[in-house]
Amino acid sequence: MQKDILNEIEENLKSGYKKIVLCAPTGVGKSLVGATISRYFDSSFTITASKHLQDQYIKDIPFLKPVKGKQNFPCLKLMSSEKVENTRRAMRWGLTCDKGVCQERVSKNGKEVVEVCKFKPTIKQVEENSADSQSCSYYLQKYEALVAKHSLWNYHAFFQIMKFNKKLFADYLDRKVSVFDEAHKIEDQIIQFVGFDIFAGQVDECNLNSEKYDFSDLDSMIKLTDDIAYSYANKIKNIKESPAFQNNPDYELISKLERRYDKAAQAKIDILSDKDNFVVNDPIRDLNGNFRTISVKPIDISKFAKTFFDTEYQIFMSATIAKQSFCENMGLEKDDVAFVDTPKSPFPIDHRTIDLLNIKRLSYGSTEEDEIEVIKTIDRILDEHSNVRGLILTSSIPRCQKIIRYLSPKNTRRIRICHSKNKDGKTQDEVISEHATDPTGVLLSSSLWEGVDLKDDLSRFQIIAKVPYPNYKEKRTKAKMDKFPTWYTSQTLTKLLQGFGRSIRSNDDWAKTYVLDTAVNNVFFKAQQMIPKAYYDVLGMDNL
Template structure:
């Protein structure tokens, strides 16, 4: 157990005064640390200021990694706490070389065609008949940075060398040299999975803060699992039909053959083109390297624990591989001496079971009351119909009609409609168009794709739109802050039960029905909190599916205390 030099209250970010609830949380964390706990789970509602407590915890520990689910949340941390430096993936940065070749000034705007994810940062060349690895001249090294004021809020990380440094690696090595680094989960897992040469010591931190901790399981699944498409094999002259993809041994042979083929293809392209690669060739090499590394990683996962890998036919005849249990992977990545897990919807026993932790060894802190008054975040259960896989078209039509009525009642306001499937978004839009006309349907901005880039573009467009636009999506249940006038009402079309068409979900449900219902409950409760984000905010949530009331009632012991004042008789 590391020494704790200061109490958290002494490390609270300057310029802010701890509120009563924040002071209570910090005192309880101090007590937990003094009692020898190294895993602390904080269940606290939106508005208590968890991020400020997290940064006090990070500063008290000395060095930290802070993890968030979305890049938007990552940006909020680094905007509020300038001494915590962000680390993001390659797609967020323009490549110096590609920009020069395309005569693009990145300060005036750039697009994906010149992003670092399209470039090759190193390649092989022949020197007097022998191969050597050549690295891009713009790529710095982790040790080429100095740190001034280490451990203070005035800490500054600066490069030792002058010149035009790679934007991606410059921000990466600044962040790794800093005492406190802020990642999104995907960037953190990738950095830990493929650590930069010479940065092992930089990745060792005294604590990890995991914000939005309810998303860790899904984030680990995305990290460990892989979707293998037919094109992944055909790109290296292999065919999926040559392998028995209905059993894990056949999958393992296919993955091994594909990984070997990508190793050869990358080597041959580097031998042929060396450092004079055209942009299209460099992008191909970079893409093939990523596939090679992903195939190597999934092969080792299958080889290590074949019984833990769930295989499912994917889109277009491909194969989807997902880990059934993620506890072993959580232990690998959440390995700092101390961890702080934070969420508005986390239950100690379920969370510990998922993460492979002993509940008795974890300190659990729950804040029982929301700082927002219940009248500002009212939840209305309409109970129009009980929707399920067996529901008729008439059932859905009745729900869509009620949604159309609610949209009309909020005609001058922005809002959010949450669905459980993509087809429900389109069906709702068609129903609104039929009942209320084209103008009413034009308000609806459907968000089908859950990629970070599309989400950010859609949210930015929604904010810029001066009219009463309404977001309609199956993917905005988590990680979205629709503050103020960005949403004054929410409509939940259907209780978000996880799809049993997903073999991993079905296998987990067969092991534990409570896990399945808890995961669905968490998604429902998270969705209810998208539109009220501060003390002056207000929005009303309409829940149309009677099944949502049943889910809450059946899982009431798992409902965080801070939600109970707005759920009313649904908890009976």
């Protein structure tokens, strides 16, 4: 199957295509396909979203030089100041690079100068193999990746360089091809770099009164963003001019305030460059109605996407990607993009059965009786799978809580709610580790639709209680639907298909999937032209 995929990609390249979308299911070996394409050219970037997949690349494809985040490395400067010599102990104590200061302003001979951490090498030293072996491990691996012909990045680190540091690293960014794995996540990654999230803590820190602003009006939010930037600029000026700073300068505080100023100022520039393309989502408030946070985000990300697609050739890979919607969203000319759609899954069909039970249609207008009927069905399925582990996916935290409330006591005891953030402070990984020790445990989540591998006995059944539509009450979602009619359906289908794959991760693995929400039929009907061919057999679409 890999050979067929590579042959088709090569044919497209020889036909003159420089952008290729590859839709291939789990088990095909997309990472090896991507690595082969990287080798086909003399230089490459490979970019992926999840730490799990990055680790898989590192294990299987050693010629890709990886870049990992600062939190994965001990800070030698902090270790020195805390007199810690053992790097493992430093990691346990949280003395990591993300908490260290790589450069700071210090006072020398009455003058303010920028002092770079003595452990930080230069990229030239790494390029010339003259860096001290005791140099900062984070920068060593980052610069080794930049000077290497083939490197491996996560989206955030790669986009950070492409948006903010292109000029700084211009000599090291001239690659032939970029291979974007998990390409269906690109919009979510780009949107982190555009627009602005405003938090109550920021407003308080800047001594601003949130009641003076209209949270439904873009101009008012631009004014708030400008006021935040002005407040930080003022704080920086006042601190620098204070006697306390003259006697004992706190350059770490200044650096922190400058970063906050830069973010607010850049957000204002981005928004004013195309006001009609930005929308203000409704503010999030606490139980007492007090403001907590609000976001100003772009509707169309295509003008920003081009900043990140800088190489001559680009390969976009995912198990769940529709060419038309993807091209429209990224601002790519459909006729300039080749599409390779793998015709079948490598996994046996009886290992990945999907049962559309059509219990009730769950929507914003569904009744309490409808909800309870679905939960009763969940209860029955849990009884049928009483001796194995499983997974329940739904659309929101309140729906998770409702499921818990109406399940039978014996099945409630099997449940572990698992989100990216959990009430008891446990991480998602910690909850899943606990799940692995419980032979009949069941994870219940609104966030595990992707990015987690519940292989083998970690899950032998999965229940899709509610179709995961984007929240149409969000103003950005409404605006996006108006501008890109297929976007809403495409987003729903992508998330749904990602959910189908959580429990079947290899050829020998197996799990049964139950879908309870009748709305799934409407999704499949509207998305007929978007469904990857690898799902045709299991969805009974072979005759299409």
